[in-house]
Amino acid sequence: MTRNMICIGCPMGCDLTVETENGAAVSVSGNSCPIGKKYAETEVSAPTRMVTSTAKAENGTPVPVKTKVPVPKDKIFEVAAAIKAAKVTLPVSIGDIIVEDAAGTGVCIVATKDIKA
């Protein structure tokens, strides 16, 4: 089977063509770099996305956060809910873990901004 997709690995947005067999990529073309190849391979088998959102500090301040690594695409909303449920104690620094294992993905949520108490 052939699938066409746009690479989201960087702002170039290469048009990728992926040949698949039994849901796995056998060849990728159209990519300009290894990121594209890897993206295509993941996208046809088990697509993932970074999730960025804000958690709330106890005083109500929004704390920007991200998943440390991409999570399965079908878990995005569960991960977003886990972020919403978190209560952050200030101060936080970039990289501080806010949620250890978001929605059973095994991926932690980390702060992306230094915020003073």
Next chain:
Amino acid sequence: MDNKIFDAVVIGAGVVGCACARELMRYDLSVAVVERESDVCEGTSKANSAIIHAGFDAVPGTLKARFNVQGNKMMDDISRKLDIPFKRCGAMVVCLDENDIPKLQTIYDRGIANGVEGLKIITGDEARALEPSLSNNICAALYSPTSGIVCPFEMTIAYAENACENGAEFFFRNEVRSIRKDGDIYTVETTSETFRTKMVINCAGVYSDDVHAMIEKPDFEITARKGEYLLLDKSAGGLTKATIFQVPTKMGKGVLVSPTVHGNLIVGPTAEDIESKEDVATTKDGLDTIRRVAALSVSDIPYNKVITSFTGVRATSSTGDFIIRNTDGFIDAAGIESPGLSSAPAIAQYVAELVCAELHPQKNGGFKEERRGIPKLAHLSFEERKALIDERPDYGQIVCRCEQISEGEILDAIRRPLGATTLDGVKRRVRAGMGRCQAGFCSPRVIELLANELGIPQWEVKKNG
């Protein structure tokens, strides 16, 4: 309102209602102003040309002619006493067709009959020498040096604040539902209160016929006439120095091009009679019409500098004139369309005379006729501005970058008597959000300030209402 009997209940907190309330406070009278919206200046007063007309348009002998000319003459004094910006920038009525030159003469003659000073008819070339951006089509013009520009928000707010300071009571979110008279006392029922009063003053704008109908079938009818406008950035504000009118037609004064007192450029209005008195939508046709018609008098209006468009409704009376009279303690100040803003000071004085003739009140010895506005930091000299900021550091924290409005000014707008409770309220008092980004940058911060001051969450802060 228990058993209190007011001397007068003013219906409507537009410029006419607020001016009336203020003039009444010169006497020993108890006055309530009832308003259906949450702020003053929410109807016709907030969306108009912001012009103080000289008074050459109205037919001699009409109330429009009388109060316009009189109101115009009062403006310098009012501007000083109420601390509101007003500028006699002059106006020109331009004639686009040689065949219409007699019409200019008619306007001139009317102006002279109405007592307008300084009018003269000039040639197209003379007009272009004064206003280089005028189009080559213009063959003659009437020049009027006494015409001016004002901020209608500040004018209304200043009247209201001064009235309030002198004891007038304001009741917002009080839409009048019924009025009845028992003996000498009127009972005015609103959506939330009942007022008892000796006199009622109907300043209800486009609804003044409906309000009149609560007491008797009116002998006049108010049609809402819609006018659309375009407002351009201050970088376009110098395109004309004076207000440029076109020779009027039946549908109104035509499209004007004018600097605003704050330095923007305003172009409009259209004139369209509408069914709904609430229809303040702009339309593609309307905005296109403005562009097309304005181009007849002024060349090269930079429409890429439009920052907003808006629509106002004018209360056009079936009688063709203002209706201002006392019938048995019920005073109409109805049909106040253009030149209503210009006439408001004189109308208010006249309404006060009508009230005095009925109630014979004492003078209010404690009347304070001066009102100080919120300081306009951006317009002060360096030294004045510096001194104020040294005294009040929050005047040094800029919130609205386009208009350079500080946190201090915004807090003043919220904390003053009859202070702002909405984004639009702040905008009309201190111009935060009135600039070229149209509140894109400052609105989150203004919302935060409003929320803190009003003790409500940010998401409950409203744009208006």
Next chain:
Amino acid sequence: MDKHSLVIIGGGPAGMAAAVEAKKSGIDDIVIYERDTQLGGILNQCIHNGFGLHTFKEELTGPEYAGRFIGQTEALGIHYETGSMVLSISSDKKVTVVSREKGLRVVEADAVILAMGCRERPRGALNIPGMRPQGIYTAGTAQKMVNCEGWVPGKEVVILGSGDIGLIMARRMTLEGAHVKLVAELMPYSGGLKRNIVQCLDDYNIPLKLSHTVVDIKGKRRLEGVTITEVGKNGAPIPGTEEYYSCDTLLLSCGLIPENELSSNAGITINNTTNGPVVDDRLETNIDGIFACGNVLHVHDLVDFVSEESGRAGRNAAEYIKNGGRKENSAKCINVTPGNGVRYTVPSVIDTANLTENIHLRFRVRDVYKGCSIEVKTGSETLLCRKKKIMVPSEMEDVILKKELLSASGDITVSITEGGA
């Protein structure tokens, strides 16, 4: 009067990158004036990832990217003042600045770098008729509310304009529980990056309607709905294609405008296409010693390019200060003209007698071009020709011109040609 070698106006990515490079080039007396309460500029509200692949070889979120530069700014001991708004600049580089802490004052500078960024085009400038209720925001304003203030301005959303901020906000509002019904785009192509169409719209089944616009807005106090129509090739609505969408929120992502009121008032010449200052290859404006970089110069798609460009502005300003403000007398300037298919170029003037670095020529194309070439010519001589698979107006193009190529060159033209090398 206070005096500084270098005053930088704006502490976003442009201002910080300029400051860092100026400092590294030997200028110690620098001050950055930032109007917000913190450094970082608009990156503070851009909490999504996608920044930094060029600069840091990894993908960062906006605050992380800003954090890297804040770290460098602080590590280098560069002085900055937040809550400080520059009110005016004079042509002799006197800067009037105001803040709560220090009041109103005038500061004199040897050189000034303009790094004030841009603003969003508001509804009024878009000529959309209708009512003016609550619930209409530019996408960036909504982004600030959601990401920095912590509240969501609506539940049922229509977005007009497919600029990147609009696309990002479509996803963001969706993750916050709002229902984004539609993104309408006036042009027949998207205004944002392709990756954002995929990861912000397609992932969430949000439809994108190209060649569509809003023609009416309903609602007195709160927005009730909008009417969308298809537009023809001339951009005019096609009668009969009207569709009503009920919604309580309309977000506008319809373009950014460099914020140059300070610049204009200082007497700086503004390019009518970019709305940014006209600059030479040193990113210097027509006023000696006033430089411009980042979104105040021309709107960028990628912050990485802002940082690169601003670093150059910082180095050039440092050079200018070290030379005692004197420009070389032998200045031999050539013009760079946008040719076929090119809207503008930055810079638009190159001083070929004093080239210190290769020239980064950045530009935008007018339309979508497939299988075309970028051609840089002087007279009939081709200096550079580069084939591109696709070029779109929403993505900034750049070519690097080797300084050796230019030293003997006359005026140059940048154009898009069919086919080519």
